[in-house]
Amino acid sequence: MKKKLKLAYIVPGIFYPSGMERVLTAKVNYFVHYFDYEIHIFVTDGKGLEPYYPLDERIHLHHLDINFDGIFRFSLFKRLRLYIKKQRLFKKRLEAQLTALRPDITVSLLRRDVNFLNDLKDGSLKVGELHFNKLVYRQFTDRRFPVFVQKAISSVWQMQLLKNLRKLAAFVVLTHEDAGYWQGLDNISVIPNPLSFYPVQAAALDNKQVIAVGRMTYQKGFDMLIEAWKAVSSKHPDWILKIYGGGEKEAYQLQIDRLGIGATCFLEDGTDTIGEKYYESSIFVLSSRYEGFPMVLGETMAYGVPPVSFTCPCGPRDIIVHKRNGLLVENGHIPQLADHICYLIENETERKIMGQNARNDVQKFDIAPIALQWRTLFESLKQI
Numbered sequence: 001m002k003k004k005l006k007l008a009y010i011v012p013g014i015f016y017p018s019g020m021e022r023v024l025t026a027k028v029n030y031f032v033h034y035f036d037y038e039i040h041i042f043v044t045d046g047k048g049l050e051p052y053y054p055l056d057e058r059i060h061l062h063h064l065d066i067n068f069d070g071i072f073r074f075s076l077f078k079r080l081r082l083y084i085k086k087q088r089l090f091k092k093r094l095e096a097q098l099t100a101l102r103p104d105i106t107v108s109l110l111r112r113d114v115n116f117l118n119d120l121k122d123g124s125l126k127v128g129e130l131h132f133n134k135l136v137y138r139q140f141t142d143r144r145f146p147v148f149v150q151k152a153i154s155s156v157w158q159m160q161l162l163k164n165l166r167k168l169a170a171f172v173v174l175t176h177e178d179a180g181y182w183q184g185l186d187n188i189s190v191i192p193n194p195l196s197f198y199p200v201q202a203a204a205l206d207n208k209q210v211i212a213v214g215r216m217t218y219q220k221g222f223d224m225l226i227e228a229w230k231a232v233s234s235k236h237p238d239w240i241l242k243i244y245g246g247g248e249k250e251a252y253q254l255q256i257d258r259l260g261i262g263a264t265c266f267l268e269d270g271t272d273t274i275g276e277k278y279y280e281s282s283i284f285v286l287s288s289r290y291e292g293f294p295m296v297l298g299e300t301m302a303y304g305v306p307p308v309s310f311t312c313p314c315g316p317r318d319i320i321v322h323k324r325n326g327l328l329v330e331n332g333h334i335p336q337l338a339d340h341i342c343y344l345i346e347n348e349t350e351r352k353i354m355g356q357n358a359r360n361d362v363q364k365f366d367i368a369p370i371a372l373q374w375r376t377l378f379e380s381l382k383q384i
Contacts, residue, residue: 005378006038007031008103008124010094010113012068013046014053014061019295020109020131023193025053030371032058040101044090044112045069064093068112091116098122105169105378115160118167125169125381129191132292133174133314134181137161169381174293178314189377192318193293194370195302195362202304203279205348205355208239210341211281211305213274213296214288216247216267221287221310224334226255226265228287231338233264236345241285244277246270278303282351283344287337291315298365301325301358306351308340319365325358 009028014021024041031037039059044066055061066089071082090112098106099122106124108117109131117126130137165171165185172189173179179190210232214220222243229241241264243252249267256265271277278284284300286309294315297307301319307326309316310333320326327340344351 004036004038005105005382006040006101006103007378008040008042008098008101008106010042010106010108010111010117012109012111013043013049014041014051014055015046015049017052019193021051022053022196023131023295024109025051025055026194026196026367027371027374028059029054029056030367031374032056034371035375040103042094042097062097064090064097066090066093087112087115091120095120095122098124105381114164118164126167127170127172127377127381128165128168129172130178130292131174131193133178133290135313136290170377172377175314175318177317178292181313191370191373191377192365193295193298194367195298195365196295197275197299198302198363198366199275201279202355202359203281205282205305205352207280207282208236208345209281210239210241210283210285211277211300212241212243212285212287213277213300214245215270216243216245216249216252219289219291220245221289221312221332222252223255224310224332224337225285225287226252226259226261228334228338228341229265230259230261231335232341232345233261235342237264239264239345241265242268242277242281244268244271244274274299275303278305281305283308283341285337285341286310286312286316288312289332294319298362301362304355304359306344306354306358308337308344310337319362321357321361323354325354325361327354 011024028039032039040062042062042064044064045068047063047065066086068086071079098120103124105127107127107129108114110128168187170189171185171187172191174192176190179188182188212225216222252267256262278300284305284307286294286297286307290312291314297319300307307320309320310329311317311331316328320328322328329337329340
């Protein structure tokens with residue numbers, strides 16, 4: 001009888017509704033249900049909280065009770081002292097539990113444990129999976145320090161990171177674009193995130209509504225989208241834009257008011273029924289400055305809503321085939337973004353063809369083929 005594969009995952013927490021937590025939960029639930037893996041998840045924070053996304057009852061959740069989140073209320077130097085102390089405790093407790101458990105493979109989501117992961121003497125193979133892209137990962141951007149100091153610290157962090165990544169049995173990134181940025185690594189694999197759902201029915205694409213989704217932060221580039229919408233709205237005043245997401249809305253609302261587009265551009269709260277909003281829409285826009293793997297892009301394409309997206313690093317160029325299942329825009333080019341939105345507004349037939357192609361093409365990100373890629377990787381590592 002074949003021995004059941006035993007996996008251990010290391011992650012800060014699974015108690016917040018973010019993409020990384022959702023993806024991890026979907027994968028491990030699939031692994032235990034279809035592959036009969038034994039899964040253990042080790043978390044450092046959130047003791048006493050229930051997982052935001054339901055876990056299969058066969059998955060073992062271990063709380064290390066480190067509580068890194070609690071240090072951020074302190075001053076920078078006290079925070080640094082506490083961080084070092086908690087890192088030592090983290091390594092000690094994790095190594096003790098992994099040594100007792102003896103997993104075949106330990107998978108890190110490459111957060112705080114990346115600095116000592118390869119030093120753990122539990123006997124498991126070590127795999128890292130990164131949910132960010134290289135251009136923004138391990139960047140020091142504290143504006144209290146001069147730019148040259150920020151760059152120097154970032155450079156040291158990057159060198160330290162690469163040293164640790166080379167020692168892993170496998171290093172997994174989400175896109176081929178991002179893989180190209182990691183020079184000098186011969187253990188890199190590309191496995192994208194899976195879709196979280198695939199609806200039975202596609203959107204009709206008849207409503208005069210454009211949708212964007214994401215937290216209202218600098219990363220998501222909604223300031224650029226709102227500026228582009230000024231040009232779109234002047235040509236097509238009967239169309240509206242709705243932006244769904246939490247975060248700080250005030251600056252964006254002021255921009256909308258200043259541009260005089262309040263009658264066609266609306267900031268909406270985040271919603272648990274985003275699928276209903278995709279059904280109401282005919283075009284999706286991704287205006288991000290950077291991404292890891294934009295899950296929202298796959299989700300909207302699953303509903304058959306064609307996307308218009310900046311070619312930001314990383315993800316859109318791995319997902320969208322220009323003029324087949326959506327439109328790609330030169331990164332940060334606001335007039336081109338407006339022109340491409342107008343193109344889909346003005347060409348209904350092409351909009352619907354691209355929407356159907358998007359729905360068909362995105363099925364390659366279904367959980368089943370993605371899980372098989374992970375299974376192939378795990379089994380190949382066990383044969384080393």
